[in-house]
Amino acid sequence: MGYYRYLANCIVVEAKLWGILDGLNLILDRSFERVFIQTDIIEAVNAIQE
Numbered sequence: 001m002g003y004y005r006y007l008a009n010c011i012v013v014e015a016k017l018w019g020i021l022d023g024l025n026l027i028l029d030r031s032f033e034r035v036f037i038q039t040d041i042i043e044a045v046n047a048i049q050e
């Protein structure tokens with residue numbers, strides 16, 4: 001599966017968070033019950049946990 005979203009100018013953590021959000025919306029549409037999110041940006045992890 002490919003992924004594309006135009007984000008203009010943003011920092012890496014913002015791009016990662018948009019990707020995670022879009023992925024979560026996709027799995028909600030497909031009625032998944034369990035999800036494992038993996039990222040290599042600790043700032044994204046912290047933002048999600050807050």
